[in-house]
Amino acid sequence: MARLDAACTVDRYAGEGSMPRDEMIARLPGKLAMVSMVTDTVDAGVVSAGTDLRLIANVAVGYNNVDVAAAKARGIVVTNTPDVLTDATADLTLALILAVTRRLGEGERMVRRGAWKGWAFDQLLGMQLRGRQLGIVGYGRIGKAVGVRAEAFGMTVAHVSRPGSGARDSGLDRLLSTSDIVSLHVPLTPDTRHLIGQTELARMKRSAYLVNTTRGPVVDEAALAWALRQRLIAGAALDVYEKEPEVHPDLMSLENVVLAPHLGSATTETRTAMADLAASNVIAVLSGQPPLTPVT
Numbered sequence: 001m002a003r004l005d006a007a008c009t010v011d012r013y014a015g016e017g018s019m020p021r022d023e024m025i026a027r028l029p030g031k032l033a034m035v036s037m038v039t040d041t042v043d044a045g046v047v048s049a050g051t052d053l054r055l056i057a058n059v060a061v062g063y064n065n066v067d068v069a070a071a072k073a074r075g076i077v078v079t080n081t082p083d084v085l086t087d088a089t090a091d092l093t094l095a096l097i098l099a100v101t102r103r104l105g106e107g108e109r110m111v112r113r114g115a116w117k118g119w120a121f122d123q124l125l126g127m128q129l130r131g132r133q134l135g136i137v138g139y140g141r142i143g144k145a146v147g148v149r150a151e152a153f154g155m156t157v158a159h160v161s162r163p164g165s166g167a168r169d170s171g172l173d174r175l176l177s178t179s180d181i182v183s184l185h186v187p188l189t190p191d192t193r194h195l196i197g198q199t200e201l202a203r204m205k206r207s208a209y210l211v212n213t214t215r216g217p218v219v220d221e222a223a224l225a226w227a228l229r230q231r232l233i234a235g236a237a238l239d240v241y242e243k244e245p246e247v248h249p250d251l252m253s254l255e256n257v258v259l260a261p262h263l264g265s266a267t268t269e270t271r272t273a274m275a276d277l278a279a280s281n282v283i284a285v286l287s288g289q290p291p292l293t294p295v296t
């Protein structure tokens with residue numbers, strides 16, 4: 001904010017959460033740039049209200065909340081914040097993998113409700129990572145960073161790069177049926193919406209875990225709740241949900257699910273770097289320079 005305030009006049013939303021869509025539409029005319037968060041839906045209607053807009057700077061690596069085609073059609077540049085959040089998101093993915101396979105959520109709840117009766121030889125036994133296969137769906141920056149970390153834990157890594165391109169994907173099928181943990185790192189696009197549904201969950205090993213730190217709608221949440229109830233998979237760890245902040249009620253009551261509140265990039269260092277990159281994009285474009293990280 002300090003960098004933007006020094007470079008331009010800023011109309012800042014001071015309300016709770018996201019700016020309501022009507023207000024966004026009312027406040028956009030006359031604005032040259034818009035800084036949006038993942039929780040702001042910048043659809044075609046909002047874009048068209050930005051009659052003077054040159055830039056939409058989304059403070060996230062994912063940009064499924066912005067209608068990029070509508071922006072491009074009006075000559076508006078869209079930028080995101082790649083790279084700076086890779087480590088934080090990969091770290092959180094490993095945290096979730098460890099949490100679900102070592103049953104940390106269950107253990108913590110047990111301690112907090114006073115139900116822990118002391119150390120026991122066979123208490124809350126989990127799954128060791130060494131020698132297990134991690135299947136990475138979406139092998140971009142974050143997927144690769146997760147793979148490096150997993151190898152440090154002694155896991156083998158399998159990956160598919162661009163699943164969900166229409167026809168049944170044999171690479172994805174093989175990865176699902178052979179992996180002990182499946183971690184999702186594809187962006188949300190029309191092709192990857194509900195990439196993991198009943199069929200895919202049924203392909204996974206009964207002893208396997210699903211981890212989602214990308215976007216909620218990549219997983220059919222109702223199908224996941226079904227698969228967990230049917231014990232078709234051993235557990236799941238989620239940082240993202242189909243209708244955030246709502247969580248499927250069945251997931252809330254299942255012990256073998258770790259639920260995090262969209263914390264992938266939530267470190268002070270990373271959020272500062274994301275904000276800084278978005279500000280740099282605004283300042284560059286408003287001063288006639290090319291954007292640093294355009295969405296292509």
Ligand code: DGY
Pocket residue numbers: 038059060061062063085214264265266
């Ligand atoms: C992203 O960058 O896409 C995250 O989900 C927001 O932190």
